[in-house]
Amino acid sequence: MARRRQTADLPITPPDPDGSEALYLQLVRSIEDGIRTGRLRVGQRLPAERTLAADLRVSRTTVTGAYQELEARGLLRGHVGRGTVVVGAPPGARPSTLPWSQRGSALALRAAPASLGALRHRPDVIAFDNGWPDPALYPVEALDRLLERLPGRGTPEIYLSAPPPGDPYLRRVIADWLATRGIRTEPEGVLITSGAQQGVNVLARALVAPGDVVLTEASTFQCALVAFRWAGADVVGVPVDHDGVLPDAFEEAVERYRPKLAYLIPTFHNPTGAVLSRERRHRVLELAARSRVPVVESDLYGEIFFEDTPPPTLKAQDHGGLVLYQGSFSKIAVPGLRVGWIVAPVEAMPTLTIAKEFVDLHTPALTQRLAAAFVESPQLERHLASLRAECRLRRDQLVGCLRQHCPRLAFRLPSGGYYLWAQLPAPLTAAELSPIAAEHGVAFRPGPQFSPGGGGQDHIRLCFAALGPKAITEGARRLGQALAEAEEKLGGTGRRAPAAATSVV
């Protein structure tokens, strides 16, 4: 026993070589007993395998086997460089006594079908249903170099609690950059958000109270729907065509619902790809001014144009201080930094800042500075040029493949953005097609996810930005097979002529 010096204080009995049980199982039982009786505490570190083996006069394999078995039972956990620690009974062994799945708020449950979790696929599924650029297009090298020499590196500065409305450096950079896009703002009119999705939550919290009405296009960014509903709003969709929201319908809705605000995506609309025409932009602004309804302009895709530059943003023509403009780093550079911005009349900033502050205090200075350095560098414009070219290639690729493999899909050519909005041959619905498409290994976003009223059943959204040419081709082929199978299942094709290419909604 003289050799047990290193682990002598541990309540671990040496296995008996003559015992009826395997050595490693004896060791398992001994350690389990120690934990059960409290002599081995949760959080306590056990000796290294080599040490324990030597002390117990067993082979290392015995100890390894015992530790592995105890890990499998959830009592130990080993981690490289820090040894093996007692973590107690496996959590799975004691299921919660509360029915958590029934405890979610109604709003959380309602949001669930549009969540990323609900879209999780088998790895072999071709995913047209996300909204990100292809990681192969990320400006990784540029960002990495900028991170190296970020202002504030090596000082407490980038670890400080930043001001809730944003890092002054980024606010100034965004103001300067937007000036080159015709949007005039002081840095004090820029609020930094942790992505545009948080931005719409901040706007909803700041400006919307339960029972208020918010107008959107008939289909819209699904996360905006959730954000406004979470603030207690009734969301009302306004009809659109391929030039965006219909001004007369918009006017009617404003008069009828007296909305607290309107949320629009005038340029490369998500999900339809539509661009609000110049004339309609003027009418929307006029109406907003006359009825004193502020307009949130979500402009995440405006830089991703394939032909002409799109018409000036609403914000660039906002003479009355009525437009709250949203932009984001996610669609023009990388999504993972979670940096977005709201440009607002300075008079609105105190309220917006309070909402931002109570949402998450502030966006990290580290990610803000990195985004600022990138926007300020010549890299951004270079990256945008290549992103436009790449997304255009992918759009063309998708369009060509759809025409070949899915001739009964009707769609317009999007002139920018990430998405193609396609109408299914009647009477097929997205809900009917989804499971069949999943069987064929292809996924899309069904239209109703974008609709405040559950419309758009006959539409699907396909994202072409995230996939390479091979995946796009194969995805379109699978979609074609799924469509054919779905139409056959539903009683044969040809009950209706292919939808006219002009009907986008």
Next chain:
Amino acid sequence: MARRRQTADLPITPPDPDGSEALYLQLVRSIEDGIRTGRLRVGQRLPAERTLAADLRVSRTTVTGAYQELEARGLLRGHVGRGTVVVGAPPGARPSTLPWSQRGSALALRAAPASLGALRHRPDVIAFDNGWPDPALYPVEALDRLLERLPGRGTPEIYLSAPPPGDPYLRRVIADWLATRGIRTEPEGVLITSGAQQGVNVLARALVAPGDVVLTEASTFQCALVAFRWAGADVVGVPVDHDGVLPDAFEEAVERYRPKLAYLIPTFHNPTGAVLSRERRHRVLELAARSRVPVVESDLYGEIFFEDTPPPTLKAQDHGGLVLYQGSFSKIAVPGLRVGWIVAPVEAMPTLTIAKEFVDLHTPALTQRLAAAFVESPQLERHLASLRAECRLRRDQLVGCLRQHCPRLAFRLPSGGYYLWAQLPAPLTAAELSPIAAEHGVAFRPGPQFSPGGGGQDHIRLCFAALGPKAITEGARRLGQALAEAEEKLGGTGRRAPAAATSVV
């Protein structure tokens, strides 16, 4: 005119040396006209000063003067390395036509007094009113080294859209670290949030519906109050003493209000500094199990103990899967990364994940990885040891100075955390003292900000973690002067004996 080759296409008239106006003012007028008539577009870049001067045959000073004047008028903006750009009319010249200050939601307005904006001080004010560690104590060097060799650097990985519940690496690291604190969880039971403040918003959104009741201690983290109200909850405070929440009162409140959940800060309570006793922890857990009321345990300060380690967390004793445990990087390392965590029964994770996803999609991979690397490194424990020692010194310093300069303040010695909760001599209120203290150059958080019902008028919270010894001494001296002046103004001192040192709430 042959020399005007570089700027000949610009509508800028060369100044007339014989004109009645100074050359630079002529140039200002010319450029202003160009903008007004649209011949110079917003976003257009103007020539470098040197180039324009040469082309117009004027001195460079003339051009510099003109550009400066136009910048002052808000028409141009110059930035280093990118030249001078037309930014149009100054935004201030066209105030918004909407009364934004009246457009805020009632909840945003209600949150305003507790916001950081409302606490903004003159630079000479000694601020006992924040809640951060002293930047001088930040582990900047360690973090900076870890950032250098962060897993995923140089790959798209850290710029990808991370999974909503968190980076798998950080989830595992947190699970492992908490195991050393007696909390058993799989990585799948860890949800990463952008700080604990966002965490409580996520919990509120996931689990609370309008009209639900949430129980808290009689005073609590002010941002939790806002988060629960934003979800539509009625927040009810339960009486406490220096051992934390009163179990009988808690039981009564549970029976009376049938709350959706209880939110408690058992260890080094914010703002009172109280530690819930072992016995009361058992009773709270028993009651939660019996009444099936989940408990959110906010444990941001538990590591900052000055004497004995505090009693085991509720989560460590949570056999029924009733506790949702919150932790954060902000109080134990640096606040600016915005990384926090919720440990929940795995059955509750789908709902929490949906709420997190629709709040801001995910916390950046970059900040998550950096936090993970720090928690996994030996630096964390080293840093915690020094943070405890430093905070203890600061507590002692504050306590000594208060005894000397503010003898009529009553308080208990906090045994951990960042805060001292002091009772004012009757009938003085925090609201009365605040403006006088501001005049004396010292700030604190008034008690009512922490109270769901507006109680705590006779209490103030002083944070000792953020200030160095000199500032603490001077701050206490100023507070003493302010107290003396306030008591005199309110009709002389001595109307009541100093409050007994046992009354903490």
